[in-house]
Amino acid sequence: MPATEPDARKGREALGHWLDEMATAVRDIEREAEQALHKNEDQDAYRDLMRRKAQLLTSLPDRARDLLPQFEGHERDAIADRLSRFASSASNALRIDSVFYMSALLYPEDYAPGQPNDLETFAAAVREGRAG
Numbered sequence: 001m002p003a004t005e006p007d008a009r010k011g012r013e014a015l016g017h018w019l020d021e022m023a024t025a026v027r028d029i030e031r032e033a034e035q036a037l038h039k040n041e042d043q044d045a046y047r048d049l050m051r052r053k054a055q056l057l058t059s060l061p062d063r064a065r066d067l068l069p070q071f072e073g074h075e076r077d078a079i080a081d082r083l084s085r086f087a088s089s090a091s092n093a094l095r096i097d098s099v100f101y102m103s104a105l106l107y108p109e110d111y112a113p114g115q116p117n118d119l120e121t122f123a124a125a126v127r128e129g130r131a132g
Helices: 005-039 043-058 060-070 073-096 099-104 118-127
Strands: none
Touching (some): 005 043, 005 060, 043 060, 043 073, 043 099, 060 073, 073 099, 073 118
16 A cells, blocks of 8 residues: 555655664764874774774665665665665675775765765655655
8 A cells, every 4th residue: 555645754754864863873983983093093993993884884774674664666676775785885895895995985986075975865865755
């Protein structure tokens, strides 16, 4: 049975909020990593934090599993696909153990400081019904 528009809106808002929480967690890890590298000159801590960022991104599809059933058809598939792409990129970064790749996750080549990263942009798209 198709979801009503108020139900769909609630679902989008819930998933968007959850994605915002994940994006905040990523930003917190990145902030801590930058401090480890530049203030403390601790490359090992930086590497560990970049791994933690990649692991969080790898876990997104599993963590979002309970939020997806409230979406239907193409929208659900598009959301699941995007979460899988975040996870796949992070998994590749972990597999090749590239700290540079891990640090670049979520940031397009033309990214400028202060702009939203790809996860933040995706959260906004979900809330606005533009995810699928």
